Amino acid sequence: MLKQKLDQKQVQKLILAPALQQAIRLLPLTNLELIEVIDAELAENPLLEEMSQGEVQEEGETPEEETLSESNPDEPTSLEETELMTSGNQLGEASWDEILVHYFDDSPDQLNQEPKEPIALENILARGPSLWDHLNWQASLTFFSEDERAIASYIIGNINEDGYLTTSVEEIAASLGVELAQVETVRQKIKGFDPVGSGSLNLQEMMLAQMEHLGINNEITRRIVENYLPILEKADYEQLTRELKISLAELKNHLEILKHLDPAPGRKYSQEKVAYVVPDIIVTKEGDDYKIFLNNEGLPKLRISSFYRQILAKGSQLNPEAYNYLKDRMKRAIWFLKSLNQREQTVFRVAKAIIERQKDFLEKGIDFLKPLTLSEIAEEVEVHESTVGRVVANKYIQTPRGVFSLKYFFHKSLASENGEEVSSLRIKERIKKLIEGEDPANPLSDTDLCDILRRENIKIARRTVAKYRKQLRLPPSHVRKRKFLAEGKK
Numbered sequence: 001m002l003k004q005k006l007d008q009k010q011v012q013k014l015i016l017a018p019a020l021q022q023a024i025r026l027l028p029l030t031n032l033e034l035i036e037v038i039d040a041e042l043a044e045n046p047l048l049e050e051m052s053q054g055e056v057q058e059e060g061e062t063p064e065e066e067t068l069s070e071s072n073p074d075e076p077t078s079l080e081e082t083e084l085m086t087s088g089n090q091l092g093e094a095s096w097d098e099i100l101v102h103y104f105d106d107s108p109d110q111l112n113q114e115p116k117e118p119i120a121l122e123n124i125l126a127r128g129p130s131l132w133d134h135l136n137w138q139a140s141l142t143f144f145s146e147d148e149r150a151i152a153s154y155i156i157g158n159i160n161e162d163g164y165l166t167t168s169v170e171e172i173a174a175s176l177g178v179e180l181a182q183v184e185t186v187r188q189k190i191k192g193f194d195p196v197g198s199g200s201l202n203l204q205e206m207m208l209a210q211m212e213h214l215g216i217n218n219e220i221t222r223r224i225v226e227n228y229l230p231i232l233e234k235a236d237y238e239q240l241t242r243e244l245k246i247s248l249a250e251l252k253n254h255l256e257i258l259k260h261l262d263p264a265p266g267r268k269y270s271q272e273k274v275a276y277v278v279p280d281i282i283v284t285k286e287g288d289d290y291k292i293f294l295n296n297e298g299l300p301k302l303r304i305s306s307f308y309r310q311i312l313a314k315g316s317q318l319n320p321e322a323y324n325y326l327k328d329r330m331k332r333a334i335w336f337l338k339s340l341n342q343r344e345q346t347v348f349r350v351a352k353a354i355i356e357r358q359k360d361f362l363e364k365g366i367d368f369l370k371p372l373t374l375s376e377i378a379e380e381v382e383v384h385e386s387t388v389g390r391v392v393a394n395k396y397i398q399t400p401r402g403v404f405s406l407k408y409f410f411h412k413s414l415a416s417e418n419g420e421e422v423s424s425l426r427i428k429e430r431i432k433k434l435i436e437g438e439d440p441a442n443p444l445s446d447t448d449l450c451d452i453l454r455r456e457n458i459k460i461a462r463r464t465v466a467k468y469r470k471q472l473r474l475p476p477s478h479v480r481k482r483k484f485l486a487e488g489k490k
Contacts, residue, residue, distance in 0.1 A: 023339040027346065027390035031280055031299060038300050038340075047308045047326065047333045051301040131163065131198070131269035132156055138193045143186065151176060151186045155199055163198045163206070163266030195265030203263055204229055210261045220244055221254045232258075235475070235482040248485065279398035281351045281406075283362070290362065292352050294344055295398075302340070304333050346383065350391045353380045354409050355399075361409075362401055366429050372410050427458060428468045435474055440484040443477040 029037060042048050129137070139152040154176060158167040169187065173180045190199040196213045200206040207225045216222075223244065224232060231239055232255075241251050282293045312326055354377060360368035374392075378385040392406035411425045431449055438444045444452070446469065450462045469476075475483075 023342050024387075024390065026339050026343045027387065028393040029343075030394050031278055031295065031297075033394075034343075035298060035300070038302065041336055042300070042302075045329050045333050045336070047304050047329045048302055048336070049305045051303055129269065131161060131195075131266045132159070134269055135159070135190065135193055135198060139190070142189060142193075147178065147182070148186055151178060151183055152190060155183070155187055155190055159199055159266070161266050161270050162264035163195060163200065165199045165201055168201075195262070195268065197262075197265050206263060206265070207258070207261050210265075216257060218254070218257070220246065220250075221257050224254060224258065235479045237482050237485065277396050277403055279403055280347065280395040281397040283351075283355055283397060283399045285362075285400050290355055290359065292348065292355060294348055302337060304330070304337075346381075346387065347391055347395070349381045350377060350383075350388055351397060351406070353377050354397075354406065358409050362399055365401070367426060369409070369411070369426050371424070374410060424468070427453065427460065428472055430456075431465065431468055432472055432474070435469075435480075440480070443480045443484075445477040448477075 026034065026037065042050060135156045136153065139149065139156060143149045143152050151172070154172055155165060158165055158172070160166050165187070169180060169183050173183045176183070187199050191197055191205075191209045192213070193199075197206040197209040200209055204225055208222070211222065211225070224240070228240060228243060231243070237248060237251060241248055244251065279295055282295050284291050284293070308326060308330075312323070312330065354372070355362070357370060357372055357377075360370065374385045374388045378388045381388065392410065395406045396403055397406055408425075430453065434444060434449055434452060446462050446466045449469075450460060450465045453460050453465070466476075474480075
């Protein structure tokens with residue numbers, strides 16, 4: 001028999017205070033993303049203001065050369081301590097003035113002395129036409145009936161960036177309620193647009209359209225495209241010569257013709273997204289030591305407005321509602337400043353731990369890159385593993401050996417015969433060099449590569465070698481040999 005009753009029990013729950021949530025949210029941000037967050041906070045919180053460059057330099061803090069000490073007793077050293085300092089009612093009336101003194105100065109107001117912003121780069125640069133813009137422009141000059149224009153617009157809208165139609169002709173006809181033959185007629189005309197082959201359903205159709213446009217009427221070349229593309233993809237040239245009953249030298253001539261066809265003609269109209277990497281951390285070598293700097297260039301230097309400090313100092317004369325609002329904004333501003341400082345401390349400590357572990361790599365190169373895991377750095381820095389994961393996400397470090405993603409330094413390890421751990425990235429690089437230096441007429445198989453690595457005291461299975469080779473996008477030995485023979489290098 002079921003009964004309803006009230007029961008009371010005490011349990012422990014992990015509740016993230018607002019300051020801790022904010023600190024966690026800031027950790028994975030890059031410098032560019034952090035600037036956006038700071039700008040948004042400046043717009044929402046009137047108690048925060050940005051210091052001018054002159055004021056920053058007067059304080060002796062140039063963002064380009066700012067370094068962080070390993071520990072600061074006045075600042076929290078972990079997210080947990082940040083939570084304790086900012087949770088609950090830590091900002092009571094008794095400690096209010098002490099907190100303000102830490103962040104305020106008597107510098108004059110610089111709000112009316114902001115320099116004019118330069119003209120935005122996006123207002124100067126011109127954007128080229130996309131593939132779809134280019135095809136629609138040609139369609140407007142080709143199709144004049146309303147039905148044909150509607151069909152052409154539908155077809156072009158379903159062409160991907162490579163130039164292939166991603167929807168079947170039957171689906172287009174059913175969606176528009178028109179005849180299948182009418183859709184096919186429009187599609188064939190679009191295939192003759194620039195780039196030639198746009199709207200093709202597969203690679204075979206794309207290549208045939210380009211061959212027709214270029215006037216390539218060779219029967220054997222056409223047969224290769226129509227009937228033997230799967231064999232060509234496997235680079236099985238011996239089977240091709242048997243099927244076509246031609247010599248390897250003659251096959252090479254036909255393959256040279258096919259090499260000039262473009263399997264993805266739409267790519268030349270794609271809007272390339274150039275990713276500009278701005279390093280978040282800079283490492284320089286001075287003597288035998290490496291020094292670590294946080295790249296704070298472009299990051300606004302914040303302070304709490306002295307104007308609102310004076311208003312809050314006259315709290316008894318303020319409207320209670322206004323005083324409570326400003327007090328709440330003050331608490332939020334202090335949380336934000338503490339979170340920014342905590343982010344810098346954590347990023348610096350993680351970067352320092354990584355550099356100390358990978359000093360041999362910076363000195364001697366990739367052969368000395370050590371295997372490393374998030375948990376190892378987390379244990380050394382005394383934070384949670386997820387915190388390290390947030391720090392290394394989307395961040396780059398500039399070193400004397402180049403610019404790398406922080407994730408680059410974290411790799412699994414394989415054991416060597418003498419018990420030494422070897423980075424998987426180092427093994428991949430070794431496999432790449434072995435294949436580059438092989439005899440093309442007798443390329444190294446995965447088993448051969450495995451044997452060589454084992455002779456170099458690296459314990460590795462053949463399937464692991466095959467996996468790493470595929471990740472390097474290197475074809476197997478039999479395909480490499482066929483390509484060599486097809487090129488006629490003996």
